Amino acid sequence: MIATPPLPPPAIEQPAPHQVSYGLVTGRAARGTLRVIVAANGRRLTSKPLRGRRFSLRVVLPIGDVSLRVTTVARDGRRSSRVVGEVFGLPAASRPRVVRGREDPVLTRRLRGLAREFSGTAGLYVQSLTGGSGAAWNAKARFPAASTLKLAIAATVLADHAGIPPPGSRVDALLREMIVPSDDAAANGLLVWLAGSTSAGAYRVNALMRSLGLVDTLMYGGYQTRSLSGIPVRVDEQPAFGAGKYTTAWDMTSLWRTIWLTSGGRGRLRATHPGFTPADARYLLWILAHVDDTPKLDRDVGDQRGVAVLHKAGWISSSRHDTGLVFWRGGVFVAGVMTWSSRGAGVSSDRLAGRVAALTLERLRRREG
Numbered sequence: 001m002i003a004t005p006p007l008p009p010p011a012i013e014q015p016a017p018h019q020v021s022y023g024l025v026t027g028r029a030a031r032g033t034l035r036v037i038v039a040a041n042g043r044r045l046t047s048k049p050l051r052g053r054r055f056s057l058r059v060v061l062p063i064g065d066v067s068l069r070v071t072t073v074a075r076d077g078r079r080s081s082r083v084v085g086e087v088f089g090l091p092a093a094s095r096p097r098v099v100r101g102r103e104d105p106v107l108t109r110r111l112r113g114l115a116r117e118f119s120g121t122a123g124l125y126v127q128s129l130t131g132g133s134g135a136a137w138n139a140k141a142r143f144p145a146a147s148t149l150k151l152a153i154a155a156t157v158l159a160d161h162a163g164i165p166p167p168g169s170r171v172d173a174l175l176r177e178m179i180v181p182s183d184d185a186a187a188n189g190l191l192v193w194l195a196g197s198t199s200a201g202a203y204r205v206n207a208l209m210r211s212l213g214l215v216d217t218l219m220y221g222g223y224q225t226r227s228l229s230g231i232p233v234r235v236d237e238q239p240a241f242g243a244g245k246y247t248t249a250w251d252m253t254s255l256w257r258t259i260w261l262t263s264g265g266r267g268r269l270r271a272t273h274p275g276f277t278p279a280d281a282r283y284l285l286w287i288l289a290h291v292d293d294t295p296k297l298d299r300d301v302g303d304q305r306g307v308a309v310l311h312k313a314g315w316i317s318s319s320r321h322d323t324g325l326v327f328w329r330g331g332v333f334v335a336g337v338m339t340w341s342s343r344g345a346g347v348s349s350d351r352l353a354g355r356v357a358a359l360t361l362e363r364l365r366r367r368e369g
Contacts, residue, residue, distance in 0.1 A: 007033070007078040010055075010070050015087045018167065019282035020263065020289065022095045025057045025070065030080070035073040040066050040089065061089030063308050063327060088289045090308065094332035096264025099132040103231045107363050108135035111356060118352050120341030123249040126360045127231060129257060130331030131368045134231045135360075136250070142216055143338040145245035146314030147182045148252055148321050149205070149219050154179060154284055155259060155269065156201075156208045157190050159276035164283045179287045179312065184223035191222050198222030211272040214254055217247040249336035252323040256334050259284060260325060285310055288324070296322035297335055299354025301361050304328075309357070318342065320349035326357055330368050333360055 008030040015021035025038050029050060036055045037047045045059040050072075061068075066089040071081040107126070115122040115137045123141045127134030154175055158164075165172035171193065177186035191201025202219040209217045261267025263281035270276065288310040295302060298309035311324025323336040337356050339349040 004076070004078065007072065007074050007080040009080040009082040010036070010072045012070055012082050012084055015068060015084055016279065016282075017084060017086045018164075018286050019279065020088045020090050020285040021061060021066070021068075021282070022090050022264070023059045023061045023092045025055070025059055025068070027055060027070065027082075029053050029055060029072045030074070032074045032076075033072040034075050037071040037073065039069045039071070058092065060092055061087075063089055063091060063306055063329075065089075086286075088286050088308075090327050091306075091329050091331070093130060093330055094327050096261045096266050097130075098261065098266060099129065101127055101132050101134055101231045104133040104135055104363065104367075107133070107360065108137070110359055110363075111135045112137050114352060114355055114359070118339065119348065120339055120343070120345065122340075122352060123336070123338040124356055125231075125249040125253045125336045126333055126356065127253070127257075128331060128333045128364050128368060129260060129325075130333075131364065133364070133367060134333070136231050139250040139253075139336070140216060140248050141338075142246040142248055143321065143340050144316055144319045145217065145219075145247040146316045146319055146321065147184075147187075147223075148247055148312060148314035148323055148338075149217070149245055150178050150182065150187050150314075151252070151255060151259075151288075151312045151323070152205050152209055152217070152219065153187055153190055153201075154287075155255065155273075155276060156205045157194060158280040158284060159208065159269075159273040160194060160204075161275070161280075164279055175284075176287055180290055180292050182291075182293070182313070188222040208273065209251065209255070212254065212258060212268055214251040217251045218245060220245045247338075249323070249338050252321075252338075253334045253336040256323060256325055256336075260332070260334070285325075288312060294350060296320075296350045296353040297324050297326065297337065297357045299350055300358035301326065301354075307361070315345065315349075317344050320345035322350075322353045326361060328361060328365070330365060333364055335360060 012027040123138040125139040177183040191198040194201035205219040258269040313322040321338040337353040
């Protein structure tokens, strides 16, 4: 008697390991497959009949780290599965799309109050990327950039790199070290990889920002090591600091927005730098989802169920910032909080970032559900 051969496992295209996912599951099943079943972290999400061999399904993923199992079933009952691990699930409502920004007067008034209570200079910008409403205060004022510009370095490196860096490769290791623990030596290594020196690499980073119309950011050399908005943005109070790296809340939130848009095949960065692909953006967002840092934007919302904060902070003695994306079941908003104080910036800056994120989330939940 001839044994029936096993059903070959499905080939999964999306999601991929080490990437974020908004719930799109695509791939190709073996001939004779009649049904596709998708489960995440051991819980079944959907079971759909299949005509042909290609499948494209939308599922609601848990927010956070996910192991996805795709099972195919043939007409004779044979089954086969493929597991995709190290995926970071994001809400389906946060799928990238372009929306027009508009000012929320209530949110503006509340954020202005928070900024004025801060004992130093602050720059704030928030906007719902799903509904468009948002607010700003002093968002065009330049602040010492510190490590916030490592996000721009990462985008420039990925735009230049042929495909996603293989896991364990030098560039992959440097990107993770630069983003997750915010290692300065790794940032310098990537600047050198880009153009042969930290100064030449910084020039490339500046060129990427200029191509996006972000003219209030300067990547000035490397790091010192030890060993379209409808929301008004302006300068209300400019901190006094010397020469060096600088950026604004507006520039950094704009960069976050275009990286998020690119993860869905949209946005200006995709147009100006075709080498920065949707897969690159999903990979970068996956790294950012695992940042190891003192709570800032995530200080008051990070432990809430169904909320994920992807962020990149920066700090020096006089300045302390955080910028990123806050996801919840109803969508996603971008937030940038920058602070400066001649007496030194510290925990009060972290508290401000946390309050801005919490207030914005509360307001958007009421407006957008």
